[in-house]
Amino acid sequence: MNMALLSWIGNRTPVMVMLAGFSMALDSQWLRELVNSVPDKVPVVSIIKLEGVIAAGGGGSNINLDGIRGVVDSAFSQQNLKLVCLVINSPGGSPVQSDLVYRYIKRAAEKKQVEVIAFVEDVAASGGYWLACTGSKIFATPSSMVSTIGVISSGFGFHEIIMKYGIERRVITAGVNKSVMDPFKPIKDTDMTIMRGLLNSTYKCFVDHVKNSRGDRLGGSKDIFSGEFWTGEKVS
Template sequence: MKRFIPFMKSEPCVAVVRLQGVIASGSRGALSDRAVAASLSKAFKRGKPKAVALEINSPGGSPVQSALIASRIRRMADKHEVPVYAFVEDVAASGGYWLACAADEIHADRASVVGSIGVISATFGVHDFIQRNGIERRVYTAGESKSQLDPFKPEDPSDVARLNALLEEMHGIFIDHVKSSRGARLADDPRLFTGEFWAGQTAKELGLIDGIGHLEDVMRSKFGEKVTFRRYGQRKGLLSRFGASLVSDAVAGIEERAAYARFGL
């Protein structure tokens, strides 16, 4: 009520945006630029916040969606002149760490998993299986590279070479993003960009994060004990809230659990 009374000073407010889950476009419940756009817009615009705090718990995912979300955060932070703080919960790895690097400062718990600055592509090969079972694969293309990396054909070394070149290019983009964000805070350590990941304290020593601490404690130390928090997050669709699409939700849940499992979580 104070904020509506003239000449009366209101308590400082920090807007909190939760960024949780696998980063992907079009998947139910996943983090994507479209899914978080409304929450981020409200966080930066409503009530003149002293800061925006990002609660991050993500094992990564799409590099493009990671870049789009991070760019949106930086664009709005610069436009509204609001500082951004990232707080890592269980994990901010790969694309999750990409998001954290959109903040001016990154904090984590000692047990948080941070890093995995690399790019991965996973597929499978079943050509031996279909041959043993008398299955004939029929593919027709226009363009010599159109069927490259087909899991139903024997692996082609030239296809692998092209994929590795693509992954190296994307890895370079990721490295540039981290370096431009973290700058001189990064340690001179050859392990930083190998895809390795670390617990919070080691991540701090490597310069991947700025401190060990939790959201409310850190924000109170910066803005005072009377700071208030206004929380924003992704809203579930009407069907999701009533338990519809159970099969697709179950599949998405399995995929998400597998992504977290890569980091022992």
């Protein structure tokens, strides 16, 4: 990953960036060459900002398919569209919503035959990095936090507290594993087996997604998939 700065430039070939009705120019030799490849037209670079926790619902405060569908459709509907930039600032969240958003943007890019690149602001961790992999290139500042390719599930156990106060837990189920990970009952070996299976399955999807998206750019280090995170400078 390399550092990318957004700033104003006076260039003979203007670059119009569409973001909720506001335009700016990008200072990049690579972008100058890109826009100069389309003579006699004003090329458009659309920006899609993906900021917040990745989760269903949230009334617009979260990143999810329902929330970004209209923004993505608008970004890819611009005339003379040459490039779409994802500006990402997310600590991650739902692997399902991460994949749905990724696939929706990817399909739009393939349909319009437009390149997508990703810019990392403060953080693109876990599901945020899943989204960053939508881009053919990923740019970050030296202090951006990136990666943490892994899956986690956490909670609390309260069974000793309710026993201390003489509270009896009453649960009736149909299905032996219906009450897996009940926080008011001691954890069972079967609970751990089930949860490990779920986490490992999701983790494999994440690893495969990153490998397929980034390819040879990953290098050969196994630490990449350890769940650790790094600064943009460390992984450049």
